[in-house]
Amino acid sequence: MATTALDHAAPRYRTRSALYDWLTTTDHKKIGIMYVINSFIFFFIGGLLALGVRAELAQPGLQFMDESTYNQLFTMHASAMLFLFVIPMLAGFGNYAVPLMIGAPDMAFPRINALSFWMLPLGGILICSGFLVGGGAAQSGWTEYPPLSGAAFNPGSGTDLWLMAVTLIGTSSILGAVNFIATIFKMRAPGMTLFRMPIMVWTMLVTSVLVLLATPVLTSGLMMLFIDRNYGGGFFDPASGGVVVLWQNIFWFYSHPAVYIMILPAMGIISEVLPVFSRKPLFGYKAFIFATAAIGALGFSVWAHHMFTTGQVFLPFFSLMTFLIAVPTGVKMFNWIATMYKGQLTFQTPLIYSLGFLTMFLIGGINGAFHAAVPVDFALHDTYYVVAHIHYVLFGGSVFAVFAGIFYWFPKMTGRMLNETLGKVQFVLLFIGFNLTFFPMHQLGLSGMPRRIADYSSSAGWTDLNLVATIGGFIIAIGLLPFLFNVFISLRNGKPAGDDPWEANTLEWATTSPPPPYNFDHLPEIRSERPVFDARHGAATGH
């Protein structure tokens, strides 16, 4: 056999197992895929915790657990979803796509990239190990407000594990941000000017700046809380001269920009998908970039809108800035709709999930904008209305974008297409389940149901809507089964993808699926933000 002869001729390399290869890799593509898999694991863990919450709330009274267990469930649900699913999932897409999209062989610091990834499973194990210690996992809500999160009310080590894990995950994010910024500024291919970069790359750049500036501030706060809890510090304890609201300021100085960390790359995914499946360039490419930068900049001046009811913040300023942030978001919404307008829409799964994103994120944007008005916020603060808002933005927004990204890039990652029919079945189930779960929460909030309660009175009038929400939650869970089955069968028998199954625009489609190590043998000429489109149609359009 010819291959045998070749084997003899080739130099003898040490052969290592595929597992060893994945565990020690510094290839951004493998690391990106590991980010995605790790994030999905915590998505399912967080989802199971949410089902526990919904099961308990389906009827008045305590059926399945005591209040302490319930508190652990919703705290860990939010912590897993935010810190271990949405943020790392989007960073994973960035890891996979950014070097490919700018025509680079890898990230600027491949080994630091591997370090960033491996901190995540470690942080995840740390945070979940809280369930095994006395007193249980963290249970003061993902916001961990003192004094509730202080040693007096939560003496168990679950909260300390939470603090350490979030510090670790934050450090992972910071190193990732350093890597992304250095990669984007130093590793671009010839011709790939800043204003020819795909929108996904731009959103990762702005996101990385937010991570770099905001996450260390959270770390400082986590350290202070850790010192308060374990070494008798007094940062958040008025009895020793501290300030309780200080924690909220520090926490939201991070966590509001973190909202944009959790949505900007999702907007990037949508902005890659819509032009491809509308067969048109993105409408207002530069306007979109400036809107992204504006959201990032404004994101640092709105944190105290989470604290209106503390009476410790300057309401007019933070209210005004919060309203202002709707402007660049509106610009983007306009860009997306104008991109689809008169386009040749092909309704394949990535586009369908993108449409889900557009509609659900629009609701999440509008129901959130009301809260910028101080009187509305005073009325709705800490009610289920806020729960509805955050889920329309993060589930209706980010999660639908994540699935758009999965269906869009799965062929590139694996060389095989996902099944379209199963993808559409999954979308319908998710879409129905999602709205059934979270739309009633608007009404629950308006009728006064507070968040973070395990029980409610049967005479409060909240029972029916809670039951509907619980049914919706289980439909979401069922909706994820077609996805798992889809990935399982497509990896084995999926249709071979070829290099460029979607006839897309950006450089990752100019190489093989999956791409080889260091990505490219040669690059097409880069004369616009759509180099693969230009190459396919034979003419550089100029820009």
Add this chain to the structure above:
Amino acid sequence: MTADSQALTPVEHSPVSGLAHDARGGISNPVLGMLLFLVSEVMFFAGLFAAYFNVRAAAPEWPPAGYQDFLHVLPLAGPATAILVLSSFTCQFAVWAIRRDDRAGFVRNLTVTLALGIVFLIIQGTDYIVLWTEGLTLDSGIYGTTFYTMTGFHGAHVLGGVIMLSVVLYRGMVGQFSARHHDAVEAASLYWHFVDVVWIALFTTLYLLPGTQGGG
């Protein structure tokens, strides 16, 4: 490892920067990476400073009653400051030396820098022992909490810098650096200057900023 060395053979340990298409010179990847990392470090200390000024503004008087007479410029903190500032100069002399390929001068200046850094840590440790025995502890109220947290995180960064400089010194002594190839030196020196600047801000805030008198 530097973008400047693009024309040379790619460095074995970092195939990627050797393959960078856009190695147009300018700042090298490792130095840019360190600068970006320092941005995040600035924000970390900004969080601590923000907390300090928040609790200080909320306090009726500062230092709080009973802690008026703890932090003194002499005999320890002032000299420690001078030593750390001096070490920033010797660190920069080391960088300038390796830039003109003066390896002996590089090793000499870096050794002095390292020694000064260690002396700073010893003085800080002594200061901690003195203050702790006098009754200023981490759990003695917000004054002690802020003092030990801020200076403690700074001291940990000095320790990190000392370790970093030791590695760089070792690599310099075995001859791994030259005028064309010394990104690690540049990056470590940036970190050391950052640690120095943070200390100047801390020293000014904790020791020199006048206290506020109690109104009630």
